[in-house]
């Protein structure tokens with residue numbers, strides 16, 4: 001007599017295989033997530049630093065060399081330990097990415113360091129343009145600070161991306177059309193490939209800004225290796241580069257452009 005509710009006899013033989021495959025998958029995933037991916041990220045950051053200029057923040061006072069607990073924005077009752085003097089944090093993003101940047105590099109600032117800089121008032125130690133950059137999310141590989149005729153700006157970008165973020169002063173109501181501009185510092189996003197400003201109005205001196213952006217992007221892209229072709233290096237070769245050769249060349253070229261403009265009479 002056959003029992004219709006009985007399990008087919010072949011199922012028990014499959015379960016060990018299914019469990020084994022699942023376990024192997026979990027192990028492979030864990031190895032990739034915990035070892036391979038972080039190491040690959042670390043190597044890419046260290047190798048790209050010489051090609052990506054950045055900004056160094058002034059050293060904060062030594063009395064700030066202490067651990068402060070900053071609450072996680074995702075996990076309830078979970079805190080990260082940050083040190084504002086050393087610019088360190090225990091969050092995953094810092095441990096996997098930001099800690100490889102040189103001391104005082106602005107790219108070390110994770111969400112928690114930025115949050116604590118603002119909460120403690122220490123952000124006031126920095127100038128207005130730097131404060132404008134810090135209050136935005138720092139997500140770019142390169143940062144360059146450039147003087148303008150009647151203003152100043154910081155641009156953030158990646159040599160292989162078409163998105164450029166410009167941090168500069170807005171025009172206030174009392175400012176003349178050509179500047180100097182005394183409004184608040186704001187972030188302006190430009191799509192280099194499509195040649196349009198996205199997410200809002202362009203900055204007041206956009207023609208000059210775009211000239212500088214074009215110069216800097218062209219030079220950085222020419223020097224940045226092709227994808228996957230970054231030369232191998234190690235931690236010892238990495239040195240802080242607040243004002244790299246690239247930035248200096250960009251500045252020199254910028255000055256020559258301005259000098260050429262002043263010395264050139266437009267054709268009638």
Ligand SMILES: [Zn+2]
Nearest residue numbers: 089091110112
């Ligand atoms: Zn953090």
